[in-house]
Amino acid sequence: MFDTDELVINMGPQHPSTHGVLRVILRLDGEKVVDCDVVIGYLHRGIEKLSENRNWTQIILLTDRMDYVAAATSNVGYCETVEKLLQLEVPRRARYVRTILMELQRIASHCLWVGTHAMDIGAMTVFLYAFRERELILDLFEEFCGARLTYNSMRVGGLPLDIPPGWDKKVLEFCDIMDSKIDEYETLLTHNRIWLERTKGIGVISGAEAIGLGLCGPALRGSGVARDVRKDEPYAAYDEMEFDIPVGTEGDTYDRYLVRMEEFRQSLRIVRQAAKGIPEGPIVGKVPRLIKPLAGETYHAIESPKGELGYFIVSDGKSTNPYRFRVRPPSFANLQGLRRLVRGHLVADVVALIGSIDIVLGEVDR
Amino acid sequence: MIDSFVIPLLKILIVLNTTLVAVTYMVLLERKVIAWAQSRLGPMRVGPYGILQPVADAVKLMIKEDITPVRADKWVFTAAPIISMVPALIVYAVIPFGPEVSLFGRKVSLYITDINVGLLYIVSVASVGVYGIILAGYASNSKYPLLASLRASAQLISYEVAVTLTLVSVILMAGTLSMVGIVRAQEAGHMWFAFVQPAAFVIFFIGGLAETNRAPFDLPEAEQELTGGFHTEYSGMRFALFFLAEYANMIVVSSVATTLFLGGWLRPFPNVAALSFLDLIPGWMWFLVKSFAFLYIFIWVRATLPRYRYDQLMRLGWKVLIPAAIANLVVTGIVRVLLLR
Numbered sequence: 001m002f003d004t005d006e007l008v009i010n011m012g013p014q015h016p017s018t019h020g021v022l023r024v025i026l027r028l029d030g031e032k033v034v035d036c037d038v039v040i041g042y043l044h045r046g047i048e049k050l051s052e053n054r055n056w057t058q059i060i061l062l063t064d065r066m067d068y069v070a071a072a073t074s075n076v077g078y079c080e081t082v083e084k085l086l087q088l089e090v091p092r093r094a095r096y097v098r099t100i101l102m103e104l105q106r107i108a109s110h111c112l113w114v115g116t117h118a119m120d121i122g123a124m125t126v127f128l129y130a131f132r133e134r135e136l137i138l139d140l141f142e143e144f145c146g147a148r149l150t151y152n153s154m155r156v157g158g159l160p161l162d163i164p165p166g167w168d169k170k171v172l173e174f175c176d177i178m179d180s181k182i183d184e185y186e187t188l189l190t191h192n193r194i195w196l197e198r199t200k201g202i203g204v205i206s207g208a209e210a211i212g213l214g215l216c217g218p219a220l221r222g223s224g225v226a227r228d229v230r231k232d233e234p235y236a237a238y239d240e241m242e243f244d245i246p247v248g249t250e251g252d253t254y255d256r257y258l259v260r261m262e263e264f265r266q267s268l269r270i271v272r273q274a275a276k277g278i279p280e281g282p283i284v285g286k287v288p289r290l291i292k293p294l295a296g297e298t299y300h301a302i303e304s305p306k307g308e309l310g311y312f313i314v315s316d317g318k319s320t321n322p323y324r325f326r327v328r329p330p331s332f333a334n335l336q337g338l339r340r341l342v343r344g345h346l347v348a349d350v351v352a353l354i355g356s357i358d359i360v361l362g363e364v365d366r
Numbered sequence: 367m368i369d370s371f372v373i374p375l376l377k378i379l380i381v382l383n384t385t386l387v388a389v390t391y392m393v394l395l396e397r398k399v400i401a402w403a404q405s406r407l408g409p410m411r412v413g414p415y416g417i418l419q420p421v422a423d424a425v426k427l428m429i430k431e432d433i434t435p436v437r438a439d440k441w442v443f444t445a446a447p448i449i450s451m452v453p454a455l456i457v458y459a460v461i462p463f464g465p466e467v468s469l470f471g472r473k474v475s476l477y478i479t480d481i482n483v484g485l486l487y488i489v490s491v492a493s494v495g496v497y498g499i500i501l502a503g504y505a506s507n508s509k510y511p512l513l514a515s516l517r518a519s520a521q522l523i524s525y526e527v528a529v530t531l532t533l534v535s536v537i538l539m540a541g542t543l544s545m546v547g548i549v550r551a552q553e554a555g556h557m558w559f560a561f562v563q564p565a566a567f568v569i570f571f572i573g574g575l576a577e578t579n580r581a582p583f584d585l586p587e588a589e590q591e592l593t594g595g596f597h598t599e600y601s602g603m604r605f606a607l608f609f610l611a612e613y614a615n616m617i618v619v620s621s622v623a624t625t626l627f628l629g630g631w632l633r634p635f636p637n638v639a640a641l642s643f644l645d646l647i648p649g650w651m652w653f654l655v656k657s658f659a660f661l662y663i664f665i666w667v668r669a670t671l672p673r674y675r676y677d678q679l680m681r682l683g684w685k686v687l688i689p690a691a692i693a694n695l696v697v698t699g700i701v702r703v704l705l706l707r
Contacts, residue, residue: 009509031513031676122581122673128404194582194672347513347592348675 006034009347013042017120017351020361024338024350031346036339040332043365051325056082056156056291059325064150066329067363070109072101072141073304074363075154080235081300081311082156083285085293092237093281094158099237099274100171101144101153102302103267107178108137109305110260110267114185117257117355121198126188133181136174143167156291158284168275175268175275182264190261199254203341203353206251213340214333217307218259219357223251229303236302240277241270253356260358292320306330306358327366331359377478381458385614390420392613396665403669430602435506438599442505447600447607450498453491454614460484461621462546464631464650476631476650477546484545485537488622489530492577495615496522499579499596502608506599514595517585517676521576524683525583529573531691532566535698536626539563549630560627565694567627569687571663574619576679579612581668585676620660621653628656 007028012018021042027034047066051059063074076098083090115130138148143164145153153160189195205215207223220227228245230238246262248255295317301310307330314324334357341353394409394416401408409416434443464476481487496518503515536559537543540551552558560567576583587595597608624630631649674682 007509007513009513031516118672122584123671125400125404125669128406132405188670189672192672194674197678198672198675346675346677348673 011350013039018354019116019359022335022354022359022361022364024354026342026347026350028347031348033342033345033347033350036342036350038335038338040335040361040364043361045366047366048325048327052322055320056293056322059322060154060156061150061152064152065362066327066366067109067304067306067309067331067360068149069112069360070105070305071149071151072105072153073109073302074309075151076102076236077300077302077304077309078311079154079156080302081298081313082291082293084300085296085298085313085315086156086287086291088157088285088287090158090285091282092279094283094285095237096274096278097159097163097283098154099241100168100271100278101141102236103271103274104137104140104171104174106267106305107264107271108134110264111137113260113305113355113358114189117352117358118185118189120351120355121195123188123192123195126185129181129184129188133178136177140167140171140174143170155284155287157287158282162283163278168278171271171275175272178264178268182261182268186261189257196254198348198352199257199356200252201250202253202345202349203356204250204252205337205341209340210251210337213337215307215337215357216330216333217303217305217358218256218263219307219334219337221245222248222256222259224249227308229301229308233301235300237274238270241273243270253352256356290320293317297324301328304330306360306363307334327363329363329366331357331361331363335359335364373472373474374478378459381463381478382455385455385458385617386610388617389610389613390424392617392661393423393609394419395661396613396668399662399665400669403666424606427603427606432602432604433599435508435599437507439505439507442501443599444604446498446502446505447604447611448498449501450495450611451607451614453495453498454611454618457488457491457618458621460487460545461618462549462625462630463653464648467648480544480546482547483543485533485543485548485626488545488618489526489533492615492618493522493526495611496577498608498611502600503596506596508599510592511596511598514585514587514592514598517592518579518596520676520680521579521583521585521683524680525573525576525687528569528683528687528691529577531688531695532563532570532573533626535563535566535691535695538695538698538702545625545630548626549632552629553632558627558629558632563627563694563698565690566698567623569691569694570623570627572682572687574623575664575667576683578615578619578664580616580664582671582674583679584668584673585679616661616664617657620657620664623660624653624656 009026009028010023011026012023013021018024023039023042025037025039027036047062051062054062060075060078063078064071066074111130111134115127118126141151142148144167145151205223207225210220210223211225224247226245226247231245243266246259246266248259293315295315297314299310299312301308309330310328312326312328313322316323337357338353342350398408409419412418412422434440459478460481462477466473466475499518500515503511503518536548539559539562540548542548542551579587597605600608631653633652
C-alpha cells in the first residue's frame with residue numbers, strides 16, 4: 001500500500017552551494033542521499049589543448065584561469081615544470097619570493113574556503129570576515145604585479161619584476177594582522193556546538209581509502225596521511241623553511257576543517273621566515289631568449305592550496321610550444337571522492353561535503 | 367456607538383498599518399544590524415543611511431512580473447501566501463501594547479481586544495500560518511519546494527508541542543488565558559515570569575526561533591541547500607507576502623514573549639518603589655523596548671550561528687525541548703499546588 005519512490009533531484013549547475021558550475025544529480029530517499037552522480041564540464045575551455053598552440057611564456061597566462069582563486073600557485077607550478085625541462089637554475093631570491101607568493105596565495109585560498117564552507121553550513125558572518133582579510137592579500141598581490149585575481153605573476157626562470165621597496169615589510173605587517181583574525185574565525189566556528197554537530201562524523205573516510213580514491217591535499221591529510229609535496233619533494237625555497245604538516249585523525253569534515261585552519265598558521269610561519277630572509281641577488285636565471293626545450297617529457301608537482309597540482313609536459317624539441325600539455329588538478333581528484341563521501345548522508349551534508357573538499361571548477365574542467 | 371464600533375475600528379487600522387510599516391522596517395533593521403555584525407555598512411543608497419530602502423523594495427516587488435508556474439496548482443499556489451500572511455496579522459488583535467490610558471477624556475485601552483482565551487487564540491492562529499509554507503511547497507509542484515514543505519511540517523510538529531507546553535506553565539502561574547490578565551498577574555506577583563519560569567522562557571525563545579523559521583532553524587528556506595526552499599517558485603508580491611509574514615511572525619513571537627515573560631508594558635522591577643521615576647516612560651514604550659530587544663537577539667543569532675540539520679533539529683525538539691518543557695510543567699504544577707494549599 002505504501003510504496004516509496006526515490007526522488008531524483010538536480011543540484012546545479014546553478015545552485016548557490018555548488019561553488020561554481022558543478023552539477024550533482026542526487027537520488028534521494030526522503031532527504032537521505034542514496035547515490036549521486038557528479039557532472040562536470042560546464043567550465044571546460046580546453047586549456048590543455050590551447051596550450052599546445054601557445055609558446056612557453058603565453059601558457060603562464062592560461063594557468064591563471066585554472067585555479068582562479070590561487071592563480072600564483074598555478075603559475076609557479078607551470079614555470080617550475082618548464083625549468084625542470086630546461087634544467088634551469090632559479091636564483092635564490094626568486095625562489096624566496098615565489099615561496100612568499102604561494103603561501104600568501106594559500107592563505108587567500110583558504111580564506112575563500114573557510115568563508116564559503118561556513119556559509120554553506122549557514123554561518124554567514126565568517127564569509128565576510130574571511131573576505132576582509134583576503135582583500136589585504138589581494139592588495140599585496142596588486143602591489144607586486146598589478147593584478148588582483150589572475151596575476152600572470154611568474155616567468156620561466158624567475159620573476160617578471162623585483163618586489164617593490166618595502167613590500168616585505170608590508171607582508172610581515174599582514175602576518176601580524178592575520179594571526180588574530182584566524183583566532184576570530186575559530187571563535188565563531190571551532191567550538192560552536194552547531195558547527196560540531198554539522199561537521200563531526202560527516203563524510204568519514206579512512207586514510208587507505210582516501211589514497212585509493214586519489215584524494216590529495218587537506219582532504220587527504222584530514223584522514224591522517226601526512227603527504228605534502230612541500231615536505232616530500234621540496235621545491236621553491238621550502239627545503240629551507242621550517243613548518244609542520246597538520247594531519248587529522250578521524251577523516252571527517254571537522255578534521256579537514258581543522259587541518260586547513262592549522263595550515264593558515266603554518267603558512268604564516270613560512271611567510272614570516274621567507275619575508276625576513278629574502279636574499280639579495282638576481283631575480284631571473286639564465287633563460288635563453290627563445291625558450292625551446294630539448295625533446296623530452298617531465299612531470300612536476302607542487303602543493304597547491306587544494307592539494308597536489310601536477311604538470312606533465314612533453315616537448316618535441318622542434319617547435320616553440322609544448323607537444324603535449326597535461327594538468328593533474330587536485331580539485332578533479334578530490335571531486336572523485338564526493339560520490340563516496342555523500343552516500344548515506346542528508347541533503348544538507350552534501351553542501352557541507354562539497355565545501356569540505358574545497359573544489360574550484362575552473363581547475364576541474366580546465 | 368463610538369465605544370463599540372469607531373474606536374475598535376480605529377485601533378485595528380492603527381495596529382495593522384503600524385505593523386506593516388514595522389515589518390518593512392524590520393527588514394531594513396535586519397540588514398543593517400547584520401551588516402554591522404559583518405563589518406559592512408548595509409543599505410546606504412536609498413535615502414540617508416538607506417532609510418528609504420523598504421520603500422524602494424516595496425516598489426520593486428510590486429512591479430515585478432508575477433509568475434505562476436504552468437505545472438503549479440493554481441488555486442493553492444495563490445492561496446498559500448495569503449494563508450501565511452493573514453494569521454501573522456490577526457494575532458495582533460489580542461496583544462496588549464499597553465494599559466488603559468485616557469485620551470481626549472476617554473478611557474482607551476491599548477489593545478484591540480482582550481478575550482478570555484487570548485493565549486489559546488494566539489497558539490491556534492499562529493499555527494495556521496505554517497500551512498501557508500506547507501501548501502506553497504506542495505503547490506509549486508517542484509522538487510526543492512516539496513522538500514522544504516516536508517521539512518516545514520516536521521518542524522511544525524516538533525516545536526509547536528514544546529512551545530505550547532511552556533505556555534501551559536505560564537498559564538498555571540497566571541491562572542488565566544487572557545493576555546492582559548497575564549500581565550496583571552505579573553504586576554500582582556511583583557515579578558516578571560522570566561524570573562520564575564526561566565526554563566520555560568528559554569524553551570519558548572528557542573521554539574520561537576524554530577516556529578518563525580529563523581536561523582539557526584531556517585530549514586524550510588535553507589538557501590544554501592534548497593535554493594530558497596518553499597518560495598523558490600514565487601516572485602513579485604506573492605514572494606513579498608511570505609517575506610512579510612516571516613517578519614510579522616518574528617514581531618508576534620517577540621510581543622508574546624514580552625507579554626508572557628517580560629511583564630508586557632510593566633517597567634523593570636515593578637515592585638521597587640525607588641525606581642518609580644521609570645513610570646514617566648509610558649507603558650507602550652516599555653513594551654516596544656522589550657520587543658525590540660527580542661528582535662535584536664533574533665537578528666544577532668542569525669548573524670552568528672550556523673544552521674542545524676533537519677534530523678538534528680528534530681532530535682533537539684523531541685529529545686531535549688519537549689521533555690524539558692514537560693518537566694518544567696510538572697514542577698510548576700506541584701509547586702503551585704503546594705503553595706496554594
